[in-house]
Structure formats: structure tokens, C-alpha cells
Amino acid sequence: ARNVHRRGDGVLEVAGVDVLTLQRNFGTAAYVLDEDDFRSRARAFKQAYAAAFVDACGGADVYYAGKAFLCTAVARWVMEEGLFLDVCSGGELAVAQRVGFPGERIGFHGNNKSVAELRAALTYGVGRIIVDSFDEIDRIVALAGELDVVAPVMIRVTVGVEAHTHEFIATGHEDQKFGFALTGGVAFEAAREVLAHPDRLRLLGLHSHIGSQIFDTAGFEASASRLIGLHARIAEELGHNAPEIDLGGGYGIAYTSQHTPLAPALLAEQMSHIVETEFKRIRDVDPDGAVPRVSIEPGRAIVGPAAFTLYEVGTVKPVVVGDGQVRTYVSVDGGMSDNPRPALYEADYSATLANRSSEAPPVVVRVVGKHCESGDIVVLDEWLPGDVRPGDLIAVPGTGAYCRALSSQYNHTPRPPVVAVADGRARVIVRRETIDDLLALDVDEP
Ligand code: LLP
Numbered sequence: 001a002r003n004v005h006r007r008g009d010g011v012l013e014v015a016g017v018d019v020l021t022l023q024r025n026f027g028t029a030a031y032v033l034d035e036d037d038f039r040s041r042a043r044a045f046k047q048a049y050a051a052a053f054v055d056a057c058g059g060a061d062v063y064y065a066g067k068a069f070l071c072t073a074v075a076r077w078v079m080e081e082g083l084f085l086d087v088c089s090g091g092e093l094a095v096a097q098r099v100g101f102p103g104e105r106i107g108f109h110g111n112n113k114s115v116a117e118l119r120a121a122l123t124y125g126v127g128r129i130i131v132d133s134f135d136e137i138d139r140i141v142a143l144a145g146e147l148d149v150v151a152p153v154m155i156r157v158t159v160g161v162e163a164h165t166h167e168f169i170a171t172g173h174e175d176q177k178f179g180f181a182l183t184g185g186v187a188f189e190a191a192r193e194v195l196a197h198p199d200r201l202r203l204l205g206l207h208s209h210i211g212s213q214i215f216d217t218a219g220f221e222a223s224a225s226r227l228i229g230l231h232a233r234i235a236e237e238l239g240h241n242a243p244e245i246d247l248g249g250g251y252g253i254a255y256t257s258q259h260t261p262l263a264p265a266l267l268a269e270q271m272s273h274i275v276e277t278e279f280k281r282i283r284d285v286d287p288d289g290a291v292p293r294v295s296i297e298p299g300r301a302i303v304g305p306a307a308f309t310l311y312e313v314g315t316v317k318p319v320v321v322g323d324g325q326v327r328t329y330v331s332v333d334g335g336m337s338d339n340p341r342p343a344l345y346e347a348d349y350s351a352t353l354a355n356r357s358s359e360a361p362p363v364v365v366r367v368v369g370k371h372c373e374s375g376d377i378v379v380l381d382e383w384l385p386g387d388v389r390p391g392d393l394i395a396v397p398g399t400g401a402y403c404r405a406l407s408s409q410y411n412h413t414p415r416p417p418v419v420a421v422a423d424g425r426a427r428v429i430v431r432r433e434t435i436d437d438l439l440a441l442d443v444d445e446p
Contacts, residue, residue, distance in 0.1 A: 001033075001308060003015040009356065012354040012355075012395055014032060014421045016424030017425070019355060028333055031404055031418045032426075033420045033429070035077065035420045037305065039080075041302045041305070041306060043081055044264045048263075049294075052271070053268070055276065056275045056276040057279070057292065057293050058293060060268070061294075062084065062296055063084040063296070063297040065249045065297045066096075066299070068299030068401035068405060069401055069403075071095065075101055078101075083105075084127075087107070087108055087109070088108070089117065090113075090120055093121060094120075097124060103125035104127040106128075107154070108121045110130075111132040111178055111179075112132075115139060118136075118140060122147055128154050130155075130246075133180075134190065153201055154203075155191055155194065156209075157179055157207065157226075158178060158180060158187070158208070159210065160181070160183060161222045162211075163211030163214045178209070191240070205242040206234075206242060209247075209249060215252040215262070217271060224247055224271065224275050227245050228279065231282060235285045243290070244294075245292045246296065250300075253300055253304040255398045299401060304398055308397040309403065309416070313330055315330075315331045328363060328366070330366070331368050332368070335377075336408075336410060337407060337409065337413045337415070338404070340407070341403065343376065343377065349396050349398060350379060351379045351382045351384065351394050351396050353388060353392060353394065356392070363383070365382055367382055367394065370413075371410055379396065414435065
């Protein structure tokens with residue numbers, strides 16, 4: 001988080017609030033979210049894409065992908081910053097509704113939205129439903145008839161681009177559940193099907209999302225090129241010039257010093273060039289026709305770096321691992337329940353001593369959680385001062401995205417709170433779960 005500094009005495013502080021105060025007031029483990037950092041990143045994306053795409057298509061819009069992390073306060077920040085919002089479930093839509101997020105600025109994703117979810121979206125007036133299958137198209141036609149509305153839809157296209165990222169989170173290649181394949185003309189047929197119901201469906205555009213934690217714009221360029229090619233074909237053969245294309249999210253962030261993400265301004269600049277070149281194909285079909293407006297959907301790149309998790313060390317255990325080698329296990333009061341990403345994706349994080357400075361020579365330790373499972377790793381190998389001890393605080397940066405969102409109550413562990421810090425003030429935006437919360441759903445009538 002950009003407002004994190006280390007005080008002279010070694011204590012970390014964020015936006016003017018030190019971690020000792022955070023621990024005292026909110027306990028550990030806790031997610032600490034730097035509000036100004038979140039808002040700045042959201043604004044940076046919005047401004048960069050609005051500016052860089054002026055010549056190409058009058059500016060590009062930015063959706064915040066709520067799946068990375070969403071709660072009512074964050075939905076409100078996104079709304080206030082003037083971004084759009086990508087939701088992918090009825091639950092995320094309910095968060096948006098709770099804060100009165102304008103429906104026309106919402107995009108609704110998902111490969112198996114239920115009838116109830118679709119009904120909620122159409123009733124709320126969601127601006128775009130991103131359709132993912134022929135079954136879903138049928139379902140929306142029927143629902144739109146029932147509700148007597150015209151549903152605005154985008155077609156999710158599988159463009160066959162495999163982004164360089166962890167296999168489980170790559171969604172651009174064709175053998176996967178999302179979207180209509182470009183190859184074999186499946187996506188084109190989906191467009192034909194949508195256009196066959198002009199009284200119930202409006203084809204707003206085409207969408208592709210090629211993966212996550214991507215650092216190279218080559219994948220986006222390839223997907224933009226293919227998407228625009230399809231757009232041109234739809235215009236030419238079906239006579240429909242769709243007004244939008246969405247290039248999805250996936251911008252990588254630096255979890256460790258190994259990664260160097262591109263700044264939004266540079267990303268926007270690079271992507272706008274390729275889009276502008278590709279737009280020539282649309283102008284070739286219809287020289288007077290408008291080109292579609294571009295949008296993107298970053299989640300991780302906005303919220304990921306804006307938060308860290310604050311843990312307290314409970315035990316420090318040197319373990320002889322053979323040949324007299326010792327590995328030190330530093331156990332903290334959280335782990336795979338609040339951040340399953342290391343266990344799920346072998347994701348790498350870093351950790352730092354947060355409550356004091358230390359002159360002790362650094363040693364390599366393994367930071368682990370408190371769960372009953374040996375794969376419960378927070379950071380596989382990290383240099384920490386050799387005198388790290390129970391009671392110390394450890395901060396793990398970059399936990400804003402897909403941590404609270406993927407969290408669980410594994411081992412009946414109450415989920416940590418999300419504490420937002422801004423201008424020297426900290427406030428809970430998602431409260432800590434309690435044991436009562438854990439038991440609230442149990443039904444036992446002896
Ligand atoms: N748009 C669509 C359609 C998506 O499926 C996703 C992410 C995004 C946008 C946002 O992607 P981002 O900018 O945050 O990379 N749980 C995994 C990540 C799954 C991403 C799923 N889709 C992880 O923790 O790495």
C-alpha cells in the first residue's frame with residue numbers, strides 16, 4: 001500500500017496509523033486496506049484509459065472486477081470514483097444494489113447464472129449481461145419476455161489466447177468452460193442467435209478475458225485483434241455494428257520483487273495503439289460507421305496492492321531438516337483460511353517484521369498459518385530478523401485481491417476484519433466474524 005511507511009523505531013504505519021494501534025483496536029489477523037491507495041489506483045486506471053483511447057474510440061471505460069474483493073464500502077468507493085463495476089454473482093450484485101450503484105454502469109458475468117440471478121439483474125437494470133452459452137441466451141430471451149424488457153448483452157468470446165500465467169487461472173485458451181469459441185465460428189453463431197431476437201436482446205458488444213496476473217501486453221493485443229476481427233465480420237455479414245468491446249482484466253501486480261507491473265498509463269498507451277490499428281478493419285467495412293467503445297475490467301491491479309494482512313507471531317520453531325540444516329517455522333494467527341492463494345496456486349508473497357526494528361542478522365524462515373494442514377503456508381521462504389519471536393507482528397503485503405474474497409472458515413476459524421485506513425483514521429468496513437457467526441447456520445434440534 002502506497003501510504004505505508006516505517007517509522008524511526010521500525011514500526012510500520014499506514015496512512016498515519018501505526019500497526020500497534022491497529023492491533024490494539026482491531027486485533028489480528030486483520031486485512032488492512034489503504035483507502036487512498038485503492039482510490040488512487042482506481043482513478044489512475046480510469047484517467048489513463050479515458051485519455052489514451054480518445055483518438056481510438058473517444059475514451060475507454062474501466063470496470064472494477066468485484067470478484068477480487070467487494071464489500072459495501074468498496075462498492076461505494078468505486079461508485080464515487082466514477083468507475084463501472086463487474087459482478088459475477090447475485091451476491092455481488094446485491095452488494096452493488098445495497099449502495100445504489102447505478103445499474104447502467106454494471107456488467108454481469110458468469111457461465112451459469114441462475115434464473116433468479118438473471119431476473120435480479122434485469123429487474124435492477126444492469127447495463128450489460130455478458131452471455132456465456134446458448135442455454136443462457138434462451139433463458140434471457142424467455143425472461144426478458146416475461147419481464148417485457150430488452151436485455152442488453154455482450155458475448156463472451158474465447159479468443160484462444162493463452163496468457164502467461166498460472167495454468168489454473170488462465171482463461172483465454174479454448175478448452176475451458178467460459179465463452180463462445182472464436183474457432184469454428186461458434187461466437188459468430190452466438191451473435192447471429194442474439195440478433196435473431198431484436199425484441200428481447202440488444203447486442204451491445206463482444207467481450208474477452210484472457211487470464212489473470214499478466215505482465216505482457218502481447219496477450220491483450222492478440223485478443224483485441226481477434227475480437228475486433230469478429231466485430232468486423234458481424235458488421236459485414238450480419239449488418240450489426242456493436243457499440244462496445246471489452247478486453248477483460250488480468251493486469252499483474254508485484255507480489256514480490258520478481259515482478260514489475262506496467263503503470264496504467266503505459267498499459268493504456270500500448271493497448272490503445274493496437275486497438276486503433278485494428279479499428280481500420282471496421283472502418284474498411286463501414287467508413288462512416290462508429291467504432292466500438294473499449295472497456296477493461298481490472299480487479300487485482302486496483303485492490304491487490306492496496307492491502308496487507310497483519311498477523312501476530314505465535315510460535316517460532318527451529319526444525320532440523322537433515323544434515324544439521326535447520327528450518328525455522330514462524331507460525332502466525334491466520335493462514336490458508338484468510339489467504340488460500342499459496343496453497344491453491346503456489347502464489348508467492350513476502351513478509352516483513354512490522355512492530356519494531358531489529359539489528360539481528362536476517363535468517364530464512366518459513367511463515368506458516370495455524371491450520372491443521374502442512375500445506376498451510378503464508379510465505380515459503382522469507383528473510384526475517386533472526387530474533388523474530390512470539391508477540392511480534394508480521395505484515396504480508398499485496399493481499400487485497402482474492403484473499404478475503406477466497407477466504408474460508410476452515411477449522412472453524414472466524415474470518416478477519418477488513419480495516420480501512422485513511423488520513424490517520426482507521427475504521428472497520430467488514431467486521432471480524434465471531435464464534436456466534438460460525439455457529440449461526442447450524443441447525444440442531446435434539
Ligand atoms: N473480468 C473477468 C471476466 C474475470 O473473469 C476476471 C477474473 C477479471 C475481470 C479480473 O481479473 P484481474 O484483473 O483481477 O486479474 N482467484 C485467482 C484469480 C481468478 C481471476 C478470475 N477472473 C487468483 O487468486 O489469482
